[in-house]
Amino acid sequence: MSEHLREKLNILADAAKYDVSCSSSGSDRKNTNKGVGNGHSSGICHTYTEDGRCVSLLKILLTNHCIFDCAYCVSRKSNDIERAAFTVDEVVELTMNFYRRNYIEGLFLSSGIFKNADFTMERLLRVVKKLRLEENYNGYIHLKTIPGASDELIKEAGLYADRMSINLEMPTESGLKLLAPEKTHGEVIRSLDFVQNQVVQFKDEKKLIKSVPKFVPAGQSTQMVIGATPETDKDIMYTADRFYKSFALRRVYYSGYIPISNDTRMPVLGTQPPLLRENRLYQTDWLMRFYGFNVRELLNDANPHLDIDIDPKLSWALRNLQHFPIDINTADYRMILRVPGIGVGSANKIVQARKFGKLHIYQLKNIGISYNRAKHFIKCADTPFQLKDYQATQIKGFILAESNSKYLKTDNNQLILF
Structure with a gap:
């Protein structure tokens, strides 16, 4: 050249x-x-x-x-x-x-x-x-x-x-x-x-x-x-x-x-x-x-801007808690897709897997969902609590705290992954 x-x-x-x-x-x-x-x-x-x-x-x-x-x-x-x-x-x-x-x-x-x-x-x-x-x-x-x-x-x-x-x-x-x-x-x-x-x-x-x-x-x-x-x-x-x-x-x-x-x-x-x-x-x-x-x-006159601290799927779910929790063993595919922490691939696996019996927490984790996020919006065969026990702000706080727990701040305010 x-x-x-x-x-x-x-x-x-x-x-x-x-x-x-x-x-x-x-x-x-x-x-x-x-x-x-x-x-x-x-x-x-x-x-x-x-x-x-x-x-x-x-x-x-x-x-x-x-x-x-x-x-x-x-x-x-x-x-x-x-x-x-x-x-x-x-x-x-x-x-x-x-x-x-x-x-x-x-x-x-x-x-x-x-x-x-x-x-x-x-x-x-x-x-x-x-x-x-x-x-x-x-x-x-x-x-x-x-x-x-x-x-x-x-x-x-x-x-x-x-x-x-x-x-x-x-x-x-x-x-x-x-x-x-x-x-x-x-x-x-x-x-x-x-x-x-x-x-x-x-x-x-x-x-x-x-x-x-x-x-x-x-x-x-x-x-x-x-x-x-x-x-x-x-x-x-x-x-x-x-x-x-x-x-x-x-x-x-x-x-x-x-x-x-x-x-x-x-x-x-x-x-x-x-x-x-x-x-x-x-x-x-x-x-x-x-x-x-x-x-x-996702966006309307009441909510013209996306949240910066949480993703739009979680934001929608927190604004619409009346739809949750859904029973992962009976809900239709469309609603499973709307659960924070569950993607398209995992939703398909859930629909297929529950044909052979009721799904438990360990099985959902094995499928690959983000259970720590999804658990606030679903119930399955061994769910230990109900979503109605918490307000949207509390759920948001739980999820953000869980996300932040992956990091440790040092004295000089640097983030270290552990």
Whole structure:
């Protein structure tokens, strides 16, 4: 690799680190015609597939030049940073060389917007076409959709990419207008809607015509910046819920705002992004997607913010003690999932195991539930107490005390695990 290309890689890989939506799951693109790579078996960014495998992606921008001046973005045009741009051939060369050396298992390609949306999208398209058609590359490709790009370019890109994503940026239109007045949610929605309609159309054609090509087989995702604007957790998750339902998104990503600007419109956060809040939002997202919770159960006008000291599932349970304790030997699967300390896998095991007899505490522990947390919300064959004996604040105190008991504070207030 030439020194000039290495410098570009350092600049444009660093600029890409702020985009967290670099997932690599859902693809079923297999190796054909003795090509290179396999998106099915699947940088250098580490991410995880749906079945838990860790994969490496070459995560870069085509360029960090941008015509927009978004206050929250490190690549904004007014920011005094070192700029660079790859050629189409350079991205292809890097991807193939890194793949052959077993450094990566796929490509995540985004870009600042230079000249206009179509000009940028056309170059991203040229990269993926050359990889697929000239290099016979069958590995995973996650491609960013450029807001405002033409339907023709987006449709063609969808024939070569495994996943496409487009950043919503801010959770609300008002937040976006505050920090990026040149952008609108309307352009993002139009592109998401177009890709989703194409996915449905290609699937319908596949039922009639066997040779229909794949179109974005790993689906779409989006990303929101959290903490740069004053939205509540309720605002954020209601937006996520609406986009999940409207566009069948695979994921919504929540990126804690990293202070990179002295703009007076930006909040004062110190030097660290709001990582705990980000984590709570992901937990809420998980409950919505896999645990059967409606977003309005978790966040509403009475509870517009997530608790910082406890996770959203426990928070919901403490606010709804009228549903507990549940009898683990008779409750339906949906209610078992709602017990703090019981995950999807454990809930399935419980339903299967109780077919052979009533479950006792030791059996629940062997199944793998977090019994010290769950015990406040369940009863089984040998439960020693009833939940009604305690108030929500007491239960919360018990659980937090149990969690803290894993740590010992020294004289200098350092935490030691024992």
